[in-house]
Amino acid sequence: EAGVTQSPRYAVLQEGQAVSFWCDPISGHDTLYWYQQPRDQGPQLLVYFRDEAVIDNSQLPSDRFSAVRPKGTNSTLKIQSAKQGDTATYLCASSQGQGQNTLYFGAGTRLSVL
Amino acid sequence: GEQVEQRPPHLSVREGDSAIIICTYTDSATAYFSWYKQEAGAGLQLLMSVLSNVDRKEEQGLTVLLNKKDKRLSLNLTAAHPGDSAVYFCAVRPFNTGKLTFGDGTVLTVKP
DSSP states (O other), rough: OOOOOOSSSSSOOOOOOEEEEEEETTTTTOOOEEEEEEEEEEEOOEEEEETEEEEEOOOOOOOEEEOOOTTOOEEEEEESOOOGGGGGEEEEEEEEESSOOOOOOOOOOOOOOE | OEEEEOOOOOOETTTTSOOEEEEEHHHTTTTEEEEEOOOOOEEEEEEEETTTTSSSSTTTTTEEEEEEEEEEEEEEEEOOOGGGGGEEEEEEEEOOOOOOOOOEEEEEEEEE
């Protein structure tokens, strides 16, 4: 069974540039999560979806970040105008349901904003 | 919201020794408790999870203890070996929600 796939693995930007991250969850998983992991910190939830619906985006900086999952499968996280403070690893995870079920994480996209 | 504190931030042990990592949490509604391992350049790998009705779980050299009264969760690696060297995270959430809250991690180094 294929795991959670993310691309790109690395991204380097200047401040003000835009970037998109792509996630392909495990087949059949209805719940998809985006986490931000700053260096030397634990992951912090940005947004999560059940199918194509956003369940919680309260921690997503809505002025510059957006996330979509139009068909309830793959998802894209976009940063419109990156800041140095966005430097982090962006992790995607998926699960079957959102209760007790295990989250499976991708390897992440490491973003550096110069 | 939920606050999770994890300690120690760095832990160095000799091969064959035990390594203990502790997390404390604040939300009494927390119902799901887990430990993840993150190796360099890799994603998070689930090691073990327990629900709030479990006080102790052992699996393949790992022991998770849950003290709900003190809101404390611990991971004990018995007989650590160099391959256990990685960053370990606790993660907790209330029942029936996907909102996992992570600790800030423990960098474990196991020396031969």
